Amino acid sequence: MVMAAPTGIEHQLDRLYPPAPGGLATWLPGGHGDGLSAGTAQALDRRLHHALAEPVRHMVDAGGKRWRPRLLTQIVELLGGDAEQFGVLAAALELAHTGSLVVDDVQDGSPMRRARPAAHEVYGLPVALTAGTCAYFAFDRAIDLCAPDDPALRGRMREALLAALRAAHAGQALDIQGHRREMDHALATGDNGPLLELVLATHRLKSGALVGACCQIAALAAGASPALCRALLDWGTAIGTAYQISDDVADLRGVTDEDGTLTKHPAEDLRNGKVTLPLAHAVTLLPGPTAQALWTTVRDGDATDAAIHTARRTLLTCGATTAAEDDADHLCTTAWQSLEPLLPSTPATTRLRATGHHAAGAGRGA
Structure with a gap:
């Protein structure tokens, strides 16, 4: 038995971890991208997407x-x-789980996950570790998206x-x-x-x-x-x-x-x-x-x-x-x-x- 994913989960995953560079706001909290020229901001977005999103999406997209x-x-x-309203939290928790798998595969030396090479086999150990741990923090952005007007709930x-x-x-x-x-x-x-x-x-x-x-x-x-x-x-x-x-x-x-x-x-x-x-x-x-x-x-x-x-x-x-x-x-x-x-x-x-x-x-x- 394979359970269907919640309605809109793929959209929410893309919202937090876009399949292509989607802007520095995905990776940097407010203020850290201020003052950058458009060209530099785009270059940083591409680099951060490659280093942080691609190794995790390698596992997420495997199912x-x-x-x-x-x-x-x-x-x-x-x-x-x-x-x-809170579907983005479901996506964030799935990303956190996936990040933990990326890290776990590094620490266990596991070469395969979800019928494909583990992330560290494709991207290398340092990149996989950084990307895997970064995925835990998708939740931080998710709660701001779903409850912007309720600081106590956040x-x-x-x-x-x-x-x-x-x-x-x-x-x-x-x-x-x-x-x-x-x-x-x-x-x-x-x-x-x-x-x-x-x-x-x-x-x-x-x-x-x-x-x-x-x-x-x-x-x-x-x-x-x-x-x-x-x-x-x-x-x-x-x-x-x-x-x-x-x-x-x-x-x-x-x-x-x-x-x-x-x-x-x-x-x-x-x-x-x-x-x-x-x-x-x-x-x-x-x-x-x-x-x-x-x-x-x-x-x-x-x-x-x-x-x-x-x-x-x-x-x-x-x-x-x-x-x-x-x-x-x-x-x-x-x-x-x-x-x-x-x-x-x-x-x-x-x-x-x-x-x-x-x-x-x-x-x-x-």
């Missing part, structure tokens, strides 16, 4: 599931807000996004460090509880926080109560965390698009010696010596293709992926049980839950 914008617009509409939205970005960077820092020592300890003691908690916390920070902010900002845009804003933040965080768990599973199963084209190399996490939720579950699902041998094989990121294939099959057949999926489902179900009583009993609420349910499992692959 993607676009379920984050769908969540935002559905929540705004469900709560009686103006989805058209402030609350900025607070929500900045909190999510702080959390996401903490999660990315933990992800880069990895959890090898904790995996060693779990195997030595047979207790994987602390390891599972750490992996889930990393997923919640890295991936859950931005989705939570997406839902919270939608609630703020619609004028929701503090209790409802909080419940939507928690539910969105659960959806984003579950999506990252599903991505762990998809990495093992292989990620393809609808026509079967490979969109990411399978078992990248195993090849990099990365501790994912299925690997953490395998500590107690496999016999101790088997689990230790699997980890020893992949720990240092230098395993052969044959060894990776064997490790991958072991994780797929021992129940580790099922256990991870159960964790994802539990997170989403628990958060929805707290949110549902605060929402109107309408078909729109049913559709919102379906969108979140699908998004949470969208990364599981075939």
Whole structure:
């Protein structure tokens, strides 16, 4: 199932990140372009578009599931807000997510994303890092466009996004460090509880926080109560965390698009010696010596293709992926049980839950 993008999302993406140079106001806040001659302003616009827009549009134009914008617009509409007015926020959050993928691919050394070369493979590492981080700030311009006469609302939205970005960077820092020592300890003691908690916390920070902010900002845009804003933040965080768990599973199963084209190399996490939720579950699902041998094989990121294939099959057949999926489902179900009583009993609420349910499992692959 592929969810349609919200009406007008392509227009809003073009509004924030035009496919061709569209003026310095896209990149520079007020005053920073003042005093430049027309020729210099045009030259700077071309250069900044090439350095900041093209690497991100390289990924945006490749497609993607676009379920984050769908969540935002559905929540705004469900709560009686103006989805058209705030549609630019949906585009900004999609750009922020895409920017995080550009940076993540650099840090993970991933050569492919969405069935095309990753941005750093095309534009180089320095350009990709700068463009990826710049995409986080499209939101700043978006809130000025959608709420020019409401400084209090703009402030609350900025607070929500900045909190999510702080959390996401903490999660990315933990992800880069990895959890090898904790995996060693779990195997030595047979207790994987602390390891599972750490992996889930990393997923919640890295991936859950931005989705939570997406839902919270939608609630703020619609004028929701503090209790409802909080419940939507928690539910969105659960959806984003579950999506990252599903991505762990998809990495093992292989990620393809609808026509079967490979969109990411399978078992990248195993090849990099990365501790994912299925690997953490395998500590107690496999016999101790088997689990230790699997980890020893992949720990240092230098395993052969044959060894990776064997490790991958072991994780797929021992129940580790099922256990991870159960964790994802539990997170989403628990958060929805707290949110549902605060929402109107309408078909729109049913559709919102379906969108979140699908998004949470969208990364599981075939």
